[in-house]
Amino acid sequence: MNVVLELYRQDPTSTGEGEFKRYELTLEPTDRILDGLIRISRDMDGTLSFRKSCAHGVCGSDAMRINGKERLACKTLVQDVTEKEGDVVRIEPLRHLAVQRDLMVDQQVFFEKFRSVKPFLIPKDEVQEKERLQSPEERALFDEATKCINCSACYSACPVLDDNPDFIGPAAIVAAARYVFDSRDQGLEARLDVLDSKNGVWPCENHFECTRVCPRDIKITKLINLTKREIKKYREARGEKTAEE
């Protein structure tokens, strides 16, 4: 079918606003939007810049806003975002991160926040034997959080970041939850200074936008609330106040 991809274009050297450019092409309804972008860059306009790699939704390279919603271009089929012949699909870069060029954004801030929560195992105790034991139930507690591919879709969709760019954002909390709820890890304590701070978990206002856009179907808002509860529990037990209070 014929579709029009209306793409945000911004020069790498310009600091100002970019512009939209339209490309008409024929795609199958079951083609990915990413297939369309690749076709444009290889056959029509080599200057179009975007990131991509795995092409099936597991590497996190190609999150962008497609018809206003954060999605992975490789996990969005043409038929998901069009209704009829000749429909226009508008594609823009993610929000809350600086545009480098066209659909590429600078993820540095995103990754700095990710790193700030110490996203690695801080072991509780020395390994006694071959592997640490962990029951399937304990393992299930943090399963969702291991699915994150750091695509930044949630970071772009989060309304809190509109007003407070210093909020660590949904994905960093997911990364923290990955370890906070892992029975092998020291958990909360090691990450408290970041999580229980002004720009840690507390700015979240339960808009659920992150959960709505996450291409890995992570129930992000729920994880944030579980983390908040864990912090409250921890502080209460010590007669301390959380940074929220």
Place this chain on the structure above:
Amino acid sequence: MVYEFDAVIVGAGGAGLYAALEAGRTAKTAVISKLYPMRSHTGAAQGGIGAALGNVEEDKPEWHAFDTVKGGDYLVDQEAARILAEEAVQTVYDLENRGLPFSRTPEGRIAQRRFGGHTRNFGEGPVHRSCYAADRTGNMILQTLYQQCIKNDVHFFDEFQVVELLLDGTRCTGVVVFELKTGEVHIFRAKAVLFATGGFGRMFRITSNAIANTGDGPAVLARAGIPMEDMEFFQFHPTGIKGMGILITEGVRGEGGILLNSKGERFMERYAPTMLDLAPRDMVSRAIMTEILEGRGVRGDREIDDWVMLDASHLGRDVVESKIPDIADFCRTYLAIDPAEEPMPVQPTAHYAMGGIPTDVHGRVDTGGTIYEGLYAAGECACVSVHGANRLGTNSLVDLVVFGRRAGKHIAEYVQNVSHGPVDEGAAKAYEARVAQLKTEKGKHPGPIYREMQSVMTAKVGVYREEGQMLEAVAAIRKLREDFQEVRVQDTAENFNTEVLAILELENLLDLSLITAVSAENRQESRGAHSRPDYPDRDDEGWLKHTLARLDGDKVSIDYKSVDVGIWEPKPRVY
């Protein structure tokens, strides 16, 4: 700019990261990666990592080593396979200790599942050997290793693409690197360089490989005159999503999924009576192609793009959602199918390069006679060779961590006792001139060449390949390499010029396609993934040897290297 490090690791997938963790303990180390590390294709690996932990039933590294050798149709170097199987056990524990969230048995141990070609007691029947984290084992490995690198402050150069090797005779002295953000060309001087650039399935049309899997490492080395080993052995995984090639892990069959033809027959009963759907991949792919070519594919037109069905619906929703959730998600997204209810349409998909840069068991580049000092390779781009003519499922992830670690260790020691070699700093200027030339004049778009290369390789150097077809492929690829000279970069920008890099990647794929097609045409036997109807049998007398193919302009010259068969005598391969 000229950077100077003791060790440079090219690639941030499982192999590169593990090597960096090891080398970085003592040596000043940089990791250069064209992708952000977490985007590496190790993250796509689904089914598991093989190790004889024996958590579910009795198992031994010796059985694992034997399966690896037999699975590879005896083209495996047996001492290397022994090391692989033995060190796998400790390496998997090590990954767990570093935080990898493996799925668990009821006793809380690392869970294990069955996988193709992995057997108990030298072939008696399938064994639970694949350690897994649901169906995203690779992603968990990649995350765990990357997170450990963050913890250990490893120095990363992200979105830096290596384009040339610097050699002083047979000693490696550094690499030439293109930086995406600025368009600058840098020199990285190093005492040791490890290539861990991953696979090159993108030379085929239907593939499970990432768009970034363009074989840059092997191509760069090939152009520097280093021969490539066993390039004719490319694995076609039996179950890719019809038309797209996206992988459906063998774990689905490990959990009990079965393959069906258009008549609803479980056809593997006819091809591998003992192992059935869990026979090695080359056999299952051939069985599928035979069903298709004999008219029992779903469409029934005997064309190579027909397909068969993989049924997991009898496993029940619980198993599907807990053991293969990502697969279920892919099916819903791309096929609008729920695998808990309906079978999945599948066809063989180009998956894994058994061949690549020849190395010894320390990761040193070793072409049989010559060891290239300071030059290492590990992971899918390397050929140790532990996979021989056909890799077993779960053995690549083992290969990455076992040999990535060994190479890292060796590098750490090696760099202590040597100084930096001489580099020609003019090499950066020369490469800048090459890029500038690509940007001058108007020329062709790369798209048509890309598509033609992929169609040719898929149709003529696929699951089955014959003399005539392969000769046509060689001629066609030669022609495409000529046409490539007319391709030009439209984008004149310096910053974030992704087009320059994409075109250099196409060049790499064309070079490797040529080497692959020539190596395939040259080998007159059928072994593992290399199946020739015109030479249907394995010929140990004539061909129990590794191919070494050297690229020289538009020619490829062939030489050989012996296979280590020191432990098990080659036998016919039945399952």
